[in-house]
Amino acid sequence: MGRGPLLAAMTRATEIACYPDGPLIVRGPVRLVDATGTRIPTRRATIALCRCGHSRIKPFCDGTHRTTGFAPRDGNGR
16 A cells, blocks of 8 residues: 555655745645644645734735735745
């Protein structure tokens, strides 16, 4: 029997990609915690983390950056 997609994702190295004028995409195993150290459930092998600060589902991205004109301070989209 083959491994499921979540199990397969949990056995590979974690990769974090910065999408231009968008979220951080995290692929692979990660333990996400808030400022108090409380674990935030991820439920998926790939997650998108908000960078614009306007998401209604923080810390996850909900696409609001598209409507707010978000651009990183460095001006490079990263």
